[in-house]
Structures are given as structure tokens and as C-alpha cells.
Amino acid sequence: MRVDPRVTQFLVKSLLWSMTAFTLAILLFIIINISVEGLPQVTATFLFQPPHDMGRAGGIFSTIVATAYITFLAILIASPLGVGTAIYLTEYTRESWITRVIRFGSECLAGVPSIILGLFGFVLFVMKLGFGWSILSGGLSLAIMVLPTIIRTSEEAIKAVPQEFRLVCCSLGLSPWQTITRVVLPCALPGITTGIMLSVGRSLGETAVLLFTAGAALRTPTSLFDSGRTMAVHFYILAREGISMPNAYGTAAVLVISILLINLTAYTLMQRFLRRYS
Amino acid sequence: MNREKFIERLLLVLALSSITSLLLITIFIFLEGLPLIWHTGLTNFLFSDHWAPTRGRFGILAMIISSLLVTLGAMVLGVPLGLGCAIVLAEFAPRRLKLILKPTLELLAGIPSVVYGFLGVVWLVPLIRDYLGGPGLSLLTGALILGIMILPMIIGISIDALDAVPESYRQGSIALGATQWQTVARVVLPAARSGIITAIILGMGRAIGETMAVIMVAGNALKIPTSILDPVRTLTSNIALELGYASGRHREALFATGIVLFVIIMILNFSATLITRRK
Numbered sequence: 001m002r003v004d005p006r007v008t009q010f011l012v013k014s015l016l017w018s019m020t021a022f023t024l025a026i027l028l029f030i031i032i033n034i035s036v037e038g039l040p041q042v043t044a045t046f047l048f049q050p051p052h053d054m055g056r057a058g059g060i061f062s063t064i065v066a067t068a069y070i071t072f073l074a075i076l077i078a079s080p081l082g083v084g085t086a087i088y089l090t091e092y093t094r095e096s097w098i099t100r101v102i103r104f105g106s107e108c109l110a111g112v113p114s115i116i117l118g119l120f121g122f123v124l125f126v127m128k129l130g131f132g133w134s135i136l137s138g139g140l141s142l143a144i145m146v147l148p149t150i151i152r153t154s155e156e157a158i159k160a161v162p163q164e165f166r167l168v169c170c171s172l173g174l175s176p177w178q179t180i181t182r183v184v185l186p187c188a189l190p191g192i193t194t195g196i197m198l199s200v201g202r203s204l205g206e207t208a209v210l211l212f213t214a215g216a217a218l219r220t221p222t223s224l225f226d227s228g229r230t231m232a233v234h235f236y237i238l239a240r241e242g243i244s245m246p247n248a249y250g251t252a253a254v255l256v257i258s259i260l261l262i263n264l265t266a267y268t269l270m271q272r273f274l275r276r277y278s
Numbered sequence: 279m280n281r282e283k284f285i286e287r288l289l290l291v292l293a294l295s296s297i298t299s300l301l302l303i304t305i306f307i308f309l310e311g312l313p314l315i316w317h318t319g320l321t322n323f324l325f326s327d328h329w330a331p332t333r334g335r336f337g338i339l340a341m342i343i344s345s346l347l348v349t350l351g352a353m354v355l356g357v358p359l360g361l362g363c364a365i366v367l368a369e370f371a372p373r374r375l376k377l378i379l380k381p382t383l384e385l386l387a388g389i390p391s392v393v394y395g396f397l398g399v400v401w402l403v404p405l406i407r408d409y410l411g412g413p414g415l416s417l418l419t420g421a422l423i424l425g426i427m428i429l430p431m432i433i434g435i436s437i438d439a440l441d442a443v444p445e446s447y448r449q450g451s452i453a454l455g456a457t458q459w460q461t462v463a464r465v466v467l468p469a470a471r472s473g474i475i476t477a478i479i480l481g482m483g484r485a486i487g488e489t490m491a492v493i494m495v496a497g498n499a500l501k502i503p504t505s506i507l508d509p510v511r512t513l514t515s516n517i518a519l520e521l522g523y524a525s526g527r528h529r530e531a532l533f534a535t536g537i538v539l540f541v542i543i544m545i546l547n548f549s550a551t552l553i554t555r556r557k
Contacts (some may be wrong), residue, residue: 016370019358019363022362023433024383034393081295084292085293088286088292089293092286098290101297104413104551105298107547111544113486113488114535115487115514116536116539118518148296176282177282205393207391208489221527232390236490239392239395259390264384
């Protein structure tokens, strides 16, 4: 028996649309559940008091500080490397074996699972270089994790700057480096910022890398060599050891909402940027 | 002009940072892990399921099998669901709706894996325990959570692949009297094949390398699973659970586990790169 193609089409379309609806429902469920259960916990005291009794009581202040330090350090290290790579790839070379090697390195690095980065950071930074479980070890390991994101987004942003801009600079007698610093980079800045913001988002949520490089000390870190427990690690420990369900939900709410806001801003920024040049 | 030359050199050095990091990672993981594989023997390490670090037994077969099964399960859920969403967004949805839905689905990617794991424990584990039996923390739970986690990656790359198919292919097919679905199934999907396969391979890499969510929901039992309701411990969970207190041979064994994981991921990455390049 031959089914009318229009009937098949109707059936398939309904199936595919319900799949999409299902996926959206999962996303909504996650956001709503975390907000409803978590947001009531998030008060000024929760945000600005250090945890007491392993996180059973008190707030999450020290974890916010640790998260901020580690993320800032990671971005500080990864940004020049990533943007530099992107400038080199787009402005200084044609496709050659060396660009292929660089791209291959960045693509593979993007695929390296975070637990492997954790192992690596643990053996190199924590053990061999003697930084111990610290903000420094955690920041360095995270920098490697976010490097491919920054490279990819910056490259895309720099490529979006119209070629005429460069030609005009050249005709005015600017050197390549002057062209880059005075024209290309300022134009590409919103796009580059997007990559950096996405990296901040990823750093906030990362756990596996930091568990073995930054450690899980609850004290507020005061130096690069102090161990620090980030929000994500704190949430993991609260949830896994069943220390406090309300505080786990509260931490999750702060974490998820900040990440979603950061990613949303990054996305809007990139869209607006791309529209300007197309 | 010397300054320009210097800047170019400097940028080249910066540009080599990613490949250098990759090399350093490879070197250090292998340096730490290989002595154990040498000591235990590769076959013994890979094909024994006896893992008892205190008694000097380091066999990771159970974890390899668990990792593969959890990943397979995640693909069974994630690939059709992700591909379905991608087809709807790229082919069926009106432009306006696509502009809203695409970034919304990308937000799924931003949610940290610990949150997926946590919600898995709170909602999925009791559901599976009550309705299907077993401890709830199981291979099935792990596979379901991972299947959801790889969705953004599969959707994102598949949409790009579908969008890259020239509009004229669709017009030609419609002009021949094919329905929209026939066009998608027989013209667009085959044309976007390599991109979709890349999406699936990278999703697989993501699933097999995921750690925190799996630790939280899969139960971490050290045996080869005989049912999908059995608790399992994957390669990644094994490293994360024991690295905190391991030392000596035991620590080496965890790095050796890392080598196995690393090799699997690199093979997947290589194949993805090859497929993309052939296009």
C-alpha cells in the first residue's frame, strides 16, 4: 500500500515539531525549576555572607569571590593569546601548513574533555610547578579550556570587518600593525567581547577542571596561591553530599541566572555586530 | 619596519599557544600514565574488569564498557531529537520563529553540567526507581541526561549544515512536485550529510568526556552492567572520584585511564576534522 506523500509529510512534521516542543520544554523546566526553588533563597545575606558549617548555613560570599578571581585570571591569560592567534590567522598569513596546524590545535583543544584538563592542570600546575591547589592553578587550567572559544569568536569577528577598511588604511600609508590596532580591532571589538563573555559563562559553570586544580577550600581566598571553591564546585559538593538542599538550589539559581544573562548579552551583541557589517 | 617584523613574530608565538597546550597535555598525561600501563601490561589494563587499587589491580574494562554504553544511549536519545529540532528550525519554522528559537536552544549549552546532574538526581532518578525499578542511579539515567546535554551541539552544527545547502536544490525538488518533507529527506539531508555526521561525532565526544553529570546520576558501581537499570562507573567518573585521594600506582592508573579517554576523543576529533575537510 502506498501512503499519500502529503499524509507522510503531515505525520513527520507533527513528530518533528513535537520533538522541538519537547526540547524547549526541557529547557523551560530547568530554568523554571531552578528559579522557583532557588530564588527565594537568594537574599542579600545569602550573597554577602560567607558559608558556615560546611555550607549548611550562611551564604556563598567566599565562593563568589573565588569564582570572580579564577574567572578573571583565566580571561586575563586567555584573551591576549586567543585574540593574538585570531589576528595572526586572519591578518598575517594565507592558508598554509602553519595555519592548518594552529587551527587543528585549537579544534582539538576545544574537544578535550574537562576532566583531562583537570588531570593536566593537577600534574603540571599543582604538582610539578608547585602552585598547589590554588586560584593560580585553577585560572591557568581554565585559560586553556576557554582559549579555543576566544580564538574562534575573535577570528569570526575580525573576518567580518570589511576588506575595504584595510585597503583604505593601506592607501593612507598605515603599516599592517597600525591598521590592526586603529581600525580592525576597534571595529571587531563587539565580536571579540562576545567571545570573552561566552568564556566567562563557561568558566562560571566549570567544575571538573577546578576540583583538582583550585581545590575546595571554603575560606575567602586572599592570594593567588590560596585554594578557592567556586560557586559551581560549592554547588556540586552541597548537592552530592546532601549538605543542604535549599542552599544548593540557591547557589544553582545564582549560577544559572548569571550564566544565562551573560550568554544572552553575548548573543545579542554578536547579532548586532554581524548585522552592522552585512 | 623592524617593529612590524617583531610584531608578526610575536603574534606567531601567541598563535602557537593552542597547539602547544595540546602537546603539553598529551605529554604530561602520557608521562604520568604510561608507567602503569607498562607495569600492568596493556591487555591486562584494558581487558580486565578487576579494579582494586589497594590490591594493585588496575583493570578498566568495566569502565570502558560503561562509558561506551552510556554514550550509545545518549546518542539514541540525542541524535534523533537534536536532528529533529535542527530540521524544524532550518526547514519548517518561519524565519521569525527561527530567530527566537535558535538562540533559546543555544542557551541549553550554557547550563553547567553539575546543574544537569543535580536535576537528574532530583527528578529523573526517583522516576526511574519508582517506575522501572533498580536503584534509579543507573546507566539509563546517565544516558538520558547526557542525551539532553549533547542536544545544543548536535542542533547547532546540524542547523549550520542544513543552512549551507543551496536554496536552488530545494526549489528544484519542489518544482518536480516533491512535498517539503520529500525534499528534506531525499535532497537536503543527503546534501548536508557530512555536516550532520560531524555533529554526531562531536556530540559523541562530548558525551564520552562528560564527567560531573554522570558522576551524580549513574551510580558509579564497579562492574560490567547487565541491565540498563544497573549503576555504572564511566572512565571519566573513575578519574574524578578517585583523583582526590590517590597516590603512587593508583594515581598513575587514573592518568592511564585518562590516556584511554584522551585517545578515544582524539580519534573522534580526527574523524570529524577529516570529514569536514573532505567537503
